Amino acid sequence: MAEFTPATLKHPPQGEIRVDNVSHSYGVGKFAKEVVKDCGFTIEAGKLTVMIGPSGCGKSTLIRLIAGFEKPSKGSISIDGKPITGPGKDRLVVFQETALFPWMSAYNNTLYGPRARGEDTPEIHREAQSLVERVGLTAFRNKYPTQLSGGMQRRVELARAMINNPKVMILDEPFRGLDAMTKALMQEYYSALHEEFHQTAFFVTTDIDEAIFMADRLIIVSNIPTRVCAVVEVDVPRPRRLVDIYENDRANQIKMSALSMLHEEAMKSFVGGSKAASDFVDAYSKRTGKT
Numbered sequence: 001m002a003e004f005t006p007a008t009l010k011h012p013p014q015g016e017i018r019v020d021n022v023s024h025s026y027g028v029g030k031f032a033k034e035v036v037k038d039c040g041f042t043i044e045a046g047k048l049t050v051m052i053g054p055s056g057c058g059k060s061t062l063i064r065l066i067a068g069f070e071k072p073s074k075g076s077i078s079i080d081g082k083p084i085t086g087p088g089k090d091r092l093v094v095f096q097e098t099a100l101f102p103w104m105s106a107y108n109n110t111l112y113g114p115r116a117r118g119e120d121t122p123e124i125h126r127e128a129q130s131l132v133e134r135v136g137l138t139a140f141r142n143k144y145p146t147q148l149s150g151g152m153q154r155r156v157e158l159a160r161a162m163i164n165n166p167k168v169m170i171l172d173e174p175f176r177g178l179d180a181m182t183k184a185l186m187q188e189y190y191s192a193l194h195e196e197f198h199q200t201a202f203f204v205t206t207d208i209d210e211a212i213f214m215a216d217r218l219i220i221v222s223n224i225p226t227r228v229c230a231v232v233e234v235d236v237p238r239p240r241r242l243v244d245i246y247e248n249d250r251a252n253q254i255k256m257s258a259l260s261m262l263h264e265e266a267m268k269s270f271v272g273g274s275k276a277a278s279d280f281v282d283a284y285s286k287r288t289g290k291t
């Protein structure tokens, strides 16, 4: 096997992101809708920070703000101490929806970023080859996205992001929609990549098991408008394997407290503000003794 030279590791890790008292609204005047409220947290350099919160709470909005696609209505976001004022090649977003070009092979998709910048050099081809190998797709390098399984497409997506050597990888529910077994394998796969490269990462999910398995630091956010409910250091040793994490007392303890927080927040978004909704909450409280 050819030796893999990490494209993404620049020691010491860089890309510490500070989100400072950020609020964000869509629309203006009486149509304004606040989606993010007084949010503050740090994405530590070299760590895998996972954000978990109910669907529709504002997580992708926070990603767009960190990526610089939108400006926060209030507060500030910085990377390594410098304010973020727009998109930059130091941050790269991997979205849930596949963004692979269907007319390009796995290999050409991987090379897309450097080629778009005019860097079609022998070095970058070597890099692309070792990345394609690192994501286990050497035998599939000439296949087109439709000829690849969902898991393989996700791995091309990772290679295509990593070749650009961003300081920070931002992943917005990257494994959503994969079948359970492929998803589990992708979680182990990305976790192992992180253990190898220690690349700063911000990973957003709605899946508690995925969140705890992946995270160095877990940020639990509320129902819309999103605010930080809790920040937990997931002090579970690495390397991690999915089969071990279910038996880890610390991981289970974090899971239980995160679940109860998330359940409360998810219920708020589930029932909304109607009379039927408040009746549902009352009935639930009576039945369970919880408010």
Ligand code: ADP
Pocket: 026, 027, 035, 054, 055, 056, 057, 058, 059, 060, 061, 062, 224
């Ligand atoms: P999540 O990623 O947590 O599911 P989003 O950030 O996608 O949540 O969305 C949060 C809320 O903001 C949703 O109610 C959504 O409808 C609304 N929203 C998202 N993008 C826009 C936009 N461009 N204009 C108006 N509302 C938006």
Ligand code: MG
Pocket: 059, 060, 061, 172, 173
């Ligand atoms: Mg989203």
